[in-house]
Amino acid sequence: MPLLFKRSLLPKLRSFALTPEAVSIVSSAAEFRRCLLAKIAAATQRIYIVALYLQQDEAGQEILDALHAAKLKRPELEIAVVVDWLRAQRGLIGAGKQPGNAAWYQDMTRTHQSEVPIYGVPVQTRELFGVLHLKGFVIDDSVVYSGASLNNVYLHKFDKYRFDRYxxxxxxxxxxxxxxxxKHGLIESKAVHRxxxxxxxxxxxxRNDIGDLRSRLKYATYDTxxxxxxxxxxxxSPLLGVGKNNPLxxxxxxxxxxxxxxxxxCTPYFNLPLGVIREINRALxxxxxxxxxxGDKTANDFYIPPSEPFKVIAALPYLYEISLRRFAKRHQRNIDSGQLNLHLWRDGDNTYHLKGMWVDQRYTLLTGNNLNPRAFRLDLENALLIDDPKGEWLEPRAQELENIFRHTTRIDSFHTLETLPDYPAGVAKFLKRVSRVRIERLLYRIL
Incomplete structure (x- = not known):
């Protein structure tokens, strides 16, 4: 690999050896739910669940019930659930005032004989400026890694699913x-509470404990x-990052x-950081x-159909489409030549949440990082970098990409993407107002 950075990080990364048989790819959200439940039921040593949130719905209940059942079956099991502190104490966006998932967690602890502690990690004092975005469930000696959180749609409990990597x-x-x-970098912090x-x-x-935790996390690394x-x-190689210029x-x-x-x-929200755009331009x-x-704007998890009342959050998918259209317009020559291929994912009313990168025939990055300014500056993120210098894992890798591309359409021209006059009236009115007061750039940095 050419050393294109003065202080190159990749050659210095310590990694854990794998066999091709030790890495398996789960192809769908429903299969991921079944896999997760089976592993929880079979666990004998430890279960550490880390996610942005564990939602109070049927799929969330199924996961929490499975954890309590595993603890009753094997009291010696070490179990912990770790979620974002602030996200757990508010309701769903746009759903009015709600007690949040924390009230449900407390009810479950009160009504169960087994103990499944659920810890809240405050990465910032306000959710807008940073959340726990770590991924990965440790179950005995395996790691189940996905960008998905835990609720009905992420786990395809009913008719709709949110497509991710597993x-x-x-x-x-x-x-x-x-x-x-x-356990030692998060749960034992004074800022973290059940x-x-x-x-x-x-x-x-x-506030002071949160500031101390964030400061320490800026220098934290996985023990390799x-x-x-x-x-x-x-x-x-496991990677960790929070704040500007972090190792991830x-x-x-x-x-x-x-x-x-x-x-x-792959990214669900097309809002690439300047550094990523710069390296893409150099690669081209x-x-x-x-x-x-x-994701197509209709496959965005913030999308609200025009038939429903307008909410500010509904403008986000359109902001991402505007960003994508600008990018496509700047690179139309590369699109025409076939060197650059922009693909929109859409499968009915389902949503898209994939993140990650595939580099040449060697590197595969598994991550929950959205590759946007928020992920690069505010949230606590992680990733697993799979290095395959001998091409031992090419077939499963190719199969995953084939599965991802199955529901995509290539953008032949930036003209095929809609513009402001095509948008619903409420969305267009809001975006015009945003443009006039010049806060669009700020929105791109925090959303």
Whole structure:
């Protein structure tokens, strides 16, 4: 790999060796739910669930019931659920005043004989400026990794699903490393409290502890001392990042900079950071073929049909489409030549939540990072970088990409994307107002 950065990070990463059989890809949200429930039921040592949220709905209840059942069956099991502190204490956006999931957690603890502690991690004092966006469930010596949170749509409990990526890695060293960071780097912090117990402290009273936690997280890393810097075969490196210029951000930029033949990027919200756009432009100049897969605006999880009353949040998918159209217009020549391929994902009324990158025939990045300014500056993010220098894992990798592309349509021209006059009246009115007061750039940085 060419060293295109003065202080290159990728060659220094310590990784854990894998066999191709140790990495399996789950193809759908429904299969992911079944896989997760089966692994919880079979666990004998530990279950650490880390997600943005565990929702009070049928799928969330199924997961929490399974955790309590596992604890009753094996009292020695070490179980912890870790979610975002602020997200757990508010209702759904646009649904009016609600008690949030924390009230449900407390009710479950009160009515069950088994104990499943649920911890809230406050990454910031306000949700707008940063949330817990870590991914990965540690179950015994395996890591179940997905960008999905836990609710009906992410787990395809009923008729609709939210499409994501789902991987299971069987590796004790990786599981130990991720378990150690959550237990000692998060749960043991003074800022972190159990949400399933009553009398929660106010976020304001935790302000100093939250500041201390965020400061320490800026320098935190996964313990990879059991790994190696040798690149002798298939391996995986865990990455952590929060704030500007963190190691995960640097790795993402270096991966794009390392591409020589092929680069594929998935993101649900097309709002790329300037650093990512810069490296994409350089890759195009090098002759790299690039595929970018984004969700159609109707497949965005913030999309609200025009037939329903307008809410400000409903403008987000249109903002992302505006950003995509500008990008396509700037690169129309590359689109015409086939070097740049922009793909819109859409499958009925289902939604799209994929993130990650595939670089040449070597690197595969699993992550919950949305590749947007918020992920690069505000949220606590992580990723697993799979390195395959000998091409031992190419077939499953290709099958995952084929599954992703199944419901996509290539954008032949920026003209095919709608513009402001085509948008619903409420959306168009709001976006005109935003443009007039010049806060559009601020919105792109925090949403």
């Amino acid at each position: 991987h299971v890695l069987q590796n004790q060293a990786l599981a130990d490393s991720m378990h150690h960071l959550v 949400l399933d117990l009553p009398n929660l402290p106010s976020t304001r009273s935790l 001392s059991a790994g190696s810097t040798a690149r002798e075969g298939l391996s995986v 951000n640097r790795a993402i930029l270096e991966l794009i900079a390392s591409a020589q033949q092929q680069l594929t990027i 100049a090098r002759g790299v073929k690039i595929d970018i897969v984004v």
